[in-house]
Amino acid sequence: MKSQAQLEFPQFKGEALTQLPDDLFIPPEALEIYLEDFSGPMDVLLYLIHKKDIDILDLDISEITDQYIQYIELMDALKIELAADYLVMAATLAQIKSRMLIPQSEEEEEEQDPRSELIRRLQEYQRYKSASESISNLPRLDRDFFLATTSLPRFKERESSLDISPNEIAAIFHDVTTRPKFSAHHEIHFEELSTQERVALILSILKKRNVIQFFQTYHKKEGKQGVVVALLASLDLAKDGHVELIQNKDSNQLYLKSTNRGIH
Amino acid sequence: MTNSENLSNLVESILFGAGRPMRLSEIKTLLESQNIELDLPSIKVALNSLEERYANSSIEIKEVASGFRMQVRESFGDCLYPLWNETSNRLSKALMETISIVAYKQPVTRGDIEDIRGVTVSTQIIRSLLDREWIKLAGYRDVPGRPALYETTKNFLNDLNLKSINDLPPLPEALPAKEALDQLEAG
Numbered sequence: 001m002k003s004q005a006q007l008e009f010p011q012f013k014g015e016a017l018t019q020l021p022d023d024l025f026i027p028p029e030a031l032e033i034y035l036e037d038f039s040g041p042m043d044v045l046l047y048l049i050h051k052k053d054i055d056i057l058d059l060d061i062s063e064i065t066d067q068y069i070q071y072i073e074l075m076d077a078l079k080i081e082l083a084a085d086y087l088v089m090a091a092t093l094a095q096i097k098s099r100m101l102i103p104q105s106e107e108e109e110e111e112q113d114p115r116s117e118l119i120r121r122l123q124e125y126q127r128y129k130s131a132s133e134s135i136s137n138l139p140r141l142d143r144d145f146f147l148a149t150t151s152l153p154r155f156k157e158r159e160s161s162l163d164i165s166p167n168e169i170a171a172i173f174h175d176v177t178t179r180p181k182f183s184a185h186h187e188i189h190f191e192e193l194s195t196q197e198r199v200a201l202i203l204s205i206l207k208k209r210n211v212i213q214f215f216q217t218y219h220k221k222e223g224k225q226g227v228v229v230a231l232l233a234s235l236d237l238a239k240d241g242h243v244e245l246i247q248n249k250d251s252n253q254l255y256l257k258s259t260n261r262g263i264h
Numbered sequence: 265m266t267n268s269e270n271l272s273n274l275v276e277s278i279l280f281g282a283g284r285p286m287r288l289s290e291i292k293t294l295l296e297s298q299n300i301e302l303d304l305p306s307i308k309v310a311l312n313s314l315e316e317r318y319a320n321s322s323i324e325i326k327e328v329a330s331g332f333r334m335q336v337r338e339s340f341g342d343c344l345y346p347l348w349n350e351t352s353n354r355l356s357k358a359l360m361e362t363i364s365i366v367a368y369k370q371p372v373t374r375g376d377i378e379d380i381r382g383v384t385v386s387t388q389i390i391r392s393l394l395d396r397e398w399i400k401l402a403g404y405r406d407v408p409g410r411p412a413l414y415e416t417t418k419n420f421l422n423d424l425n426l427k428s429i430n431d432l433p434p435l436p437e438a439l440p441a442k443e444a445l446d447q448l449e450a451g
Contacts, residue, residue: 039357040383085383121382123438128380132364134433136355139338141423146344148323148334151283 041089042125044071049122059115061100065093092118193225198233206243206258214254268313274300275310276334285331285422329421329428359389363398363420368435371402371413390414398423 038044048067072090099114202217218226237243246255288304315325322340365377374385393399398420404410
């Protein structure tokens with residue numbers, strides 16, 4: 001446990017928490033000790049109820065909720081790891097509190113007290129909590145009694161310490177630093193169809209023939225990508241005025257006609 | 265040496281050397297391997313005479329869930345405790361609550377434990393209990409997800425000097441709230 005002096009002042013809602021709230025059921029100094037010892041939100045809640053010395057059945061949900069949430073915030077501010085379960089409990093309490101604030105309509109009158117489920121769970125938890133305390137107090141092997149035996153006890157295995165000399169470390173270091181680099185790497189590029197190349201290809205064809213059909217600018221095996229690249233190349237050429245794109249009204253054939261510009 | 269004294273010594277050597285609880289039937293088998301034929305009641309008699317022999321010593325014969333074993337009396341435990349790794353026997357509240365729920369409600373799933381404790385049961389706790397051999401897998405519940413069911417082991421009882429799960433302190437009834445608090449106060 002860290003001593004008070006070692007604890008840094010935590011940030012709480014943006015301000016340094018130089019002073020812990022003093023209106024809590026548990027004095028904050030004591031809380032710091034308890035916090036890490038709680039086994040869960042039910043434990044905290046039971047502790048708060050116990051501290052307040054109230055009957056679970058008379059649970060003042062409003063007050064206990066405020067207190068609980070204050071502790072959650074405090075835990076958070078003290079950077080104690082908060083399990084989501086604590087937040088679930090905070091939400092449950094807040095829900096019960098809000099339900100109790102709403103005036104009940106006649107239809108809802110028969111509905112049970114919103115606290116009853118929580119109280120049932122608290123009582124159930126308390127049964128096992130107290131049983132676990134009894135079991136903790138039972139004599140336990142290797143704590144309260146020990147075997148009388150010539151067989152070896154189950155001592156914890158010690159981790160074997162490193163057995164290495166400074167010279168060996170130096171040799172290993174030398175070995176590592178002078179090791180040739182076999183790990184050079186290169187990337188494999190998949191061959192992609194290049195629009196630039198297609199432009200050159202189309203131009204070279206147009207040198208020999210004045211007009212070609214669009215389907216002659218790609219191979220079937222190039223698939224969709226081939227068509228896309230060929231179309232982009234054709235559009236590029238048309239944009240720069242090297243070719244005219246011609247399509248007859250009644251045909252869906254596209255033609256590329258050389259304008260003889262830039263083609264020698 | 266009389267025959268019965270010899271027999272007690274034989275049983276003593278088995279318990280002393282075994283370092284774990286031995287059933288009467290296990291002792292019988294070991295003796296049979298030495299061509300000593302004995303029925304179980306005779307072995308029990310030998311054990312009883314050993315108990316008498318140890319009456320004024322620091323050692324006792326104890327019957328636990330897995331049989332009989334020799335151990336140092338609890339009243340002498342304080343002398344030995346410092347020899348043992350201090351931390352190995354400090355069990356967290358969370359772990360004790362978990363094992364208690366398994367003990368009284370077995371077989372249980374992790375979900376059952378979480379319902380009561382209101383907090384997620386960490387894998388670490390379950391593993392720690394499995395490592396100690398305090399709990400074991402007892403199958404899977406036939407519901408969606410088929411969650412694992414856990415129950416306590418004989419080793420758990422052995423380690424607490426108990427013969428049967430019924431020797432555990434009874435699970436307190438859900439007390440009316442006020443009394444529950446009074447009890448907390450007392451505890």
